[in-house]
Amino acid sequence: MPITLAHLGPAGTYAEMAALAFGNTLSLKHPETFDLHPYPSIAQSLQALDRGEVNYAIVPVENSLEGSVNMTLDTLWQLKHIQITQALVLPISHAFVTQASDLTKVQKVYSHPQALGQCQPWLQEFLPQASQIPTNSTSAALAYPATDPTTAAITSMRAAQLHNLPILAHDIQAYPHTGDAPINCTRFWVMKPRESDGWPQAGDSHTSLAFSLPKNRPGALVQALLIFAERNINLSRIESRPSKRSLGDYLFFLDLEVGENVEIIHTALEELQTRTEVLHVWGSYSLAMV
């Protein structure tokens, strides 16, 4: 039976590239082959795993330029049967895909909102006249330049090649090309069916969790963060998302750095349970560069 990997489709998305990279590491360890299962949204790929329809889901969490992927965080808060087993960091290199003979002929640029956001300096410099139109995924944007030479898409090089469409410019997220150009990479989580409490064991480098706080208790967030500060546990990330109950009521998503002594994290998590309303530990894992 091949191992099944859910991801945001269609073929050529960065989520598919991350899933391929993870599948290849599986194939090295085991003789099984793997099958990619594309879904039209990130939420649907996570829900398929939660229902036990696939073995893994590979989802983007955060981009270095555009920040958190809200759909991933909001969907995770709803699900109970999955946990993180691995983090992957994928470098992102965007291609500008069009059948136009030159840039001045392009009137509309299609891509995922995160990719459009990442390429703003290049678009403002070279295509100030073009309107920017968001699509569900970078790959889905290719439907437009495939049929209309006044349009363009911003996608992965791989997606452009899969569709056999011309690339007029590449690495357009790294403009201007100065020494301190921002680094564009996206962190993905590989999720699997839940089989433990997700607390760290020796060898894990990070623990990810989320919590809500008791209502109307000023300073509750700082009290929760102090639990980690007092133990010199570093937070590599903190993100707030609305609880969807009322304006000003939040969920907090934290990534902790796990050191040699995992017991320190365990005692911190025990104390955190007493200070939060709902606490989810999404899992403990190590980080791989793709």
Add this chain to the structure above:
Amino acid sequence: MPITLAHLGPAGTYAEMAALAFGNTLSLKHPETFDLHPYPSIAQSLQALDRGEVNYAIVPVENSLEGSVNMTLDTLWQLKHIQITQALVLPISHAFVTQASDLTKVQKVYSHPQALGQCQPWLQEFLPQASQIPTNSTSAALAYPATDPTTAAITSMRAAQLHNLPILAHDIQAYPHTGDAPINCTRFWVMKPRESDGWPQAGDSHTSLAFSLPKNRPGALVQALLIFAERNINLSRIESRPSKRSLGDYLFFLDLEVGENVEIIHTALEELQTRTEVLHVWGSYSLAMV
């Protein structure tokens, strides 16, 4: 000379409704009339104010269901010549606009990504077959159902009426209709040209600021938050955004509650200046419900 108000257009967006509400309060105080200046993006409306081309810009900051408006926060960090003068909270009620005779005939639903996000439970229940396609604004989505009866848009009631298009369902963000249905409202900031340091004065209810932290100093965020906790200053919001320098390097956006004694906030801001790398105080202001 009429007072000029920049906002995300075209006519019928929630940003235009907030700008109209603010313009009406101006008209009560002064005999001047006001002119609305729609821009194709939130960034462009803020940049127009920063260049001194308009008197005010009214921009969405945060929705109770979908969270922060990243384009507003990321653009603000780049601008130097503007400050907040007022916050407005606008209730959001979405209409489902289509010329289809019934819901089963709708194949595509267009709207701003925030509005699509806010209506997910309703869309999943009544239109599981339809694809969801993001647009630049809720009003811009109306171009599709205006010409194609297999499509629909999610917009304000006002926008549907301006375009004389039929509303097949309303208040679709409040589904399911249970007693604890989530409250949908959006907070806007009214921005003006900068004329002070933005620190609070008597009568202000909130101060909003953002900062970056010195690099590679574990616990630096908790140390900064302790400045407020030690003085019993409540944070009504904390949001992180990527610094765009590297993955894991953030800017933090905070809203503070200002009490009777504004001096307490002043001493906290003085200490915060010594613990942050860059500190912007966006302004101090009061909050109005629209």
